Amino acid sequence: xxxxxxxxxxxxxxxxxxxxxEAGEAQPEFVRNGIDxxxxxxxxxxxxxxxxxGRAVAFRKRFIEAVSQEAFATARYAFHSQKPGxxxxxxxxxxxxxxxxxxxxxxxxxxxxCSVNRIARHVSHEAHKYKGxxxxxxxxxxxxxxxxxxxxDILPFISPHFVGRVGDRPWMIHDLCRRQAALYDLKSWRLxxxxxxxxxxxxxxxxxxxxxxxxxxxxxxxxxxxxxxKLQQKHVPLRYRKHLPEFESSGDPL
Amino acid sequence: MSHIYGIxxxxxxxxxxxxxxxxxxxxxxxVSCSSSGxxxxxxxxxxxSTAASGVCHTWTADGRCISLLKILLTNICIYDCAYCLNxxxxxxxxxxxTPDEIVALTMNFYRxxxxxxxxxxxxxxxxxxxxxEQLIAVAKRLxxxxxxxxxxxxxxxxxxxxxxIAQAGxxxxxxxxxxxxxxxxxxxxxxxxxxxxxxxxxxxxxxxLLIEAKEARKKSRRAPHFAPAGQSTQLIVGATPESDREIxxxxxxxxxxxxxxxxxxxxxxxxxxxxxxxxxxxxxxxxEHRLYQADWLLRFYGFAAHELLDEARPNLDMRFDPxxxxxxxxxxxxxxxxxxxxxxxxxxxxxxxxxxAQRIVQARRGTRLxxxxxxKLGVVLKRAxxxxxxxxxxxxxxxxxxxxxxxxxxxxxxxxxxxxxLELFAAMPDTSALTxxx
Numbered sequence: 283x284x285x286x287x288x289x290x291x292x293x294x295x296x297x298x299x300x301x302x303x304e305a306g307e308a309q310p311e312f313v314r315n316g317i318d319x320x321x322x323x324x325x326x327x328x329x330x331x332x333x334x335x336g337r338a339v340a341f342r343k344r345f346i347e348a349v350s351q352e353a354f355a356t357a358r359y360a361f362h363s364q365k366p367g368x369x370x371x372x373x374x375x376x377x378x379x380x381x382x383x384x385x386x387x388x389x390x391x392x393x394x395x396c397s398v399n400r401i402a403r404h405v406s407h408e409a410h411k412y413k414g415x416x417x418x419x420x421x422x423x424x425x426x427x428x429x430x431x432x433x434x435d436i437l438p439f440i441s442p443h444f445v446g447r448v449g450d451r452p453w454m455i456h457d458l459c460r461r462q463a464a465l466y467d468l469k470s471w472r473l474x475x476x477x478x479x480x481x482x483x484x485x486x487x488x489x490x491x492x493x494x495x496x497x498x499x500x501x502x503x504x505x506x507x508x509x510x511x512k513l514q515q516k517h518v519p520l521r522y523r524k525h526l527p528e529f530e531s532s533g534d535p536l
Numbered sequence: 537m538s539h540i541y542g543i544x545x546x547x548x549x550x551x552x553x554x555x556x557x558x559x560x561x562x563x564x565x566x567v568s569c570s571s572s573g574x575x576x577x578x579x580x581x582x583x584x585s586t587a588a589s590g591v592c593h594t595w596t597a598d599g600r601c602i603s604l605l606k607i608l609l610t611n612i613c614i615y616d617c618a619y620c621l622n623x624x625x626x627x628x629x630x631x632x633x634t635p636d637e638i639v640a641l642t643m644n645f646y647r648x649x650x651x652x653x654x655x656x657x658x659x660x661x662x663x664x665x666x667x668x669e670q671l672i673a674v675a676k677r678l679x680x681x682x683x684x685x686x687x688x689x690x691x692x693x694x695x696x697x698x699x700x701i702a703q704a705g706x707x708x709x710x711x712x713x714x715x716x717x718x719x720x721x722x723x724x725x726x727x728x729x730x731x732x733x734x735x736x737x738x739x740x741x742x743x744x745l746l747i748e749a750k751e752a753r754k755k756s757r758r759a760p761h762f763a764p765a766g767q768s769t770q771l772i773v774g775a776t777p778e779s780d781r782e783i784x785x786x787x788x789x790x791x792x793x794x795x796x797x798x799x800x801x802x803x804x805x806x807x808x809x810x811x812x813x814x815x816x817x818x819x820x821x822x823x824e825h826r827l828y829q830a831d832w833l834l835r836f837y838g839f840a841a842h843e844l845l846d847e848a849r850p851n852l853d854m855r856f857d858p859x860x861x862x863x864x865x866x867x868x869x870x871x872x873x874x875x876x877x878x879x880x881x882x883x884x885x886x887x888x889x890x891x892x893a894q895r896i897v898q899a900r901r902g903t904r905l906x907x908x909x910x911x912k913l914g915v916v917l918k919r920a921x922x923x924x925x926x927x928x929x930x931x932x933x934x935x936x937x938x939x940x941x942x943x944x945x946x947x948x949x950x951x952x953x954x955x956x957x958l959e960l961f962a963a964m965p966d967t968s969a970l971t972x973x974x
Contacts, residue, residue, distance in 0.1 A: 388902030390895060391909035400914065414593040414603075418648045426647065446578030446585040447686075448647060468581070492644045498553055502560040503606070504596035507805045507819050513599025517592070528594055528650075 283309050288331040290314035292361055292438070295369060296338035298331040299376055312369035349379040349386050359402035359409075362435040371397060408432055409439035415522055416440065416455060418448070419493075421483040426453035429525050437464045441471045493527040500528035555631040556641070562611035562622050563657060566714070566770060567800045571603040571652035571687045573765030574709040583647060584685030586709060586765075591652050604655035604689060605645055609633055609670055613659030617727035618810045619716065619775050622659050626808070635674045639682060646686050653687025653709070654678070660693060664734075668696035668704065675707035687765075692742070694734040701738050702762075705745055710765040710797070713738050718783050722776035725812055742767045743794040766797035773827060774820040775804035775813055779850035781841070784830050788841040791834060801827045826852040833858055836890050837883045860886040860945055863923060867938055870923040871930055874910065875900050886945075887919035907931055919945060 288294035302310045346354050361372050374394045379386040389395045418426035437457055441464040456463040463477040523529035572590030592601035610632035616624040642654045660667045671690055678684040690708040705711055713735055717723045720732050749762035790796045803819035833839040844858050853861045863886050872881055882893040892915045899913055906926045922932035
């Protein structure tokens with residue numbers, strides 16, 4: 283049994299999958315960079331996977347030709363859940379796809395397809411929620427800055443949305459859980475890893491004014507006769523509220 | 537009318553944050569919240585795009601979503617519609633925004649990703665045409681001066697000139713005009729300034745313009761857009777004596793004949809001692825919820841209004857969702873074989889939604905489905921099992937007759953009365969999969 287040690291990116295994973303297929307591996311283990319692993323102790327050998335974009339693209343082409351674009355997208359979403367063991371599950375999904383071809387999408391009541399579908403839906407749902415929940419603040423340094431703490435690694439899914447949307451300012455969406463950020467420089471966006479804040483960014487003078495207007499609007503918009511905080515919590519679970527200015531308390535103790 | 541202008545001048549001297557509160561208060565009873573139906577990519581160097589599925593940005597303490605900055609230009613109104621908070625005779629604080637202020641709020645809220653766009657409405661000042669012109673001016677500034685490319689929903693003013701309505705649709709993604717009261721008699725009684733024609737005629741005009749623009753764009757992609765996200769309307773429920781049957785039949789006509797994207801229902805919230813209005817202890821939220829469920833059955837499940845309600849049963853059953861209610865009255869059609877029956881039949885099984893039905897149809901091409909497979913697909917069998925067989929086996933256990941089945945369905949599904957249309961989305965993880973749903 284071989285353990286494939288890759289850089290944690292989806293491209294890196296596809297390169298690992300390509301390596302496995304070339305080696306005729308039946309039971310691979312995958313370990314991503316930065317994760318302590320004990321399984322490695324029992325592995326007969328560890329292989330360092332080199333991430334080469336061209337190889338990942340070639341695998342993508344091969345899989346889409348054999349199965350479908352949609353199935354590839356599903357695998358990509360599921361992979362970004364970063365759940366423990368997701369690599370093995372997606373590996374099984376991808377190799378099954380190469381075996382059965384287009385029939386893969388009819389196997390949605392069978393494993394591993396149903397699990398991969400379920401996880402992919404979950405990630406896509408979270409990405410959709412964050413299209414609404416990202417909150418930019420204008421910082422003195424002259425760009426828009428947002429912090430998020432998502433369960434899944436959703437930056438690759440939401441960044442293109444914000445490129446199309448906020449195209450007139452540079453911006454940065456900072457995933458605090460993964461210490462990485464999407465950076466937009468008015469031309470394109472890229473993912474930067476190992477992002478650490480040395481200090482809280484200084485906000486512009488008007489930033490607090492707009493946040494306060496938004497808070498007032500938000501509070502007044504609720505209809506008292508329909509008060510239903512349970513329904514509210516179902517849609518905005520508490521874990522999202524930390525970075526939403528409308529849920530910030532105004533600072534006055536009750 | 538010059539005194540109204542005077543009032544507006546006074547009203548814009550209040551601090552901005554106070555006016556925002558007053559005008560948000562006055563706008564919040566318009567329930568339309570969607571930002572869907574328009575799919576426009578962003579422009580380089582500019583602000584804004586639209587997503588076909590729409591995006592909700594937050595939810596207020598009543599559980600309703602905020603997607604658009606829903607605001608009035610002013611809540612001063614020359615009309616005196618009894619059900620409306622902003623009626624002339626109501627003693628509430630009045631305020632107005634300048635177009636510049638709305639533009640600045642929209643741009644700054646949008647850039648921070650608080651909102652998907654602007655939903656601009658207003659009280660009627662001076663005349664219908666004058667008021668409509670004010671709304672259009674704001675939209676025009678956003679589009680042409682600020683190059684704002686996000687979602688704009690404009691309210692049409694009853695009785696506004698057809699030329700102005702055509703103009704509104706060039707800047708807006710969606711336009712709407714609220715019928716509010718389901719029958720002519722109720723409208724005459726409670727909104728004497730607003731003849732039904734002044735509402736229905738603009739809707740007809742919009743419908744014709746939508747079709748025309750679609751045809752023109754088939755021929756040339758350069759043909760101008762007209763409200764690409766279509767039109768919607770709102771009906772107040774519980775302020776007047778109309779039955780659910782009248783409401784749902786009206787809705788069906790609006791979807792079929794005027795191609796509305798959405799009809800919204802707003803549970804009447806008592807806010808007036810006017811003796812033409814009923815004194816309700818609480819807003820009829822459960823009834824509103826059932827109407828939304830019936831509305832969904834019309835749009836996505838192939839039901840006709842007359843199947844749900846008829847002369848003998850003019851109102852929806854508050855105990856069941858309307859599909860369960862229908863199925864219980866048609867037990868002769870069930871159970872059906874989950875591996876065989878058409879998609880349209882699956883859609884009629886209580887508890888099976890559009891996504892479940894789609895998954896079943898796809899999965900059964902690959903394998904025979906039993907209870908285990910259905911669960912793996914994520915199909916919720918709590919209600920559906922009483923109406924299904926799989927591989928020759930009835931999934932509901934012991935066969936039940938009508939009354940006992942009804943008991944069974946009632947027991948586990950008793951839900952709190954505080955419901956809202958947004959509940960409907962709970963079972964649907966990714967709203968973007970079904971375009972035009974919102």
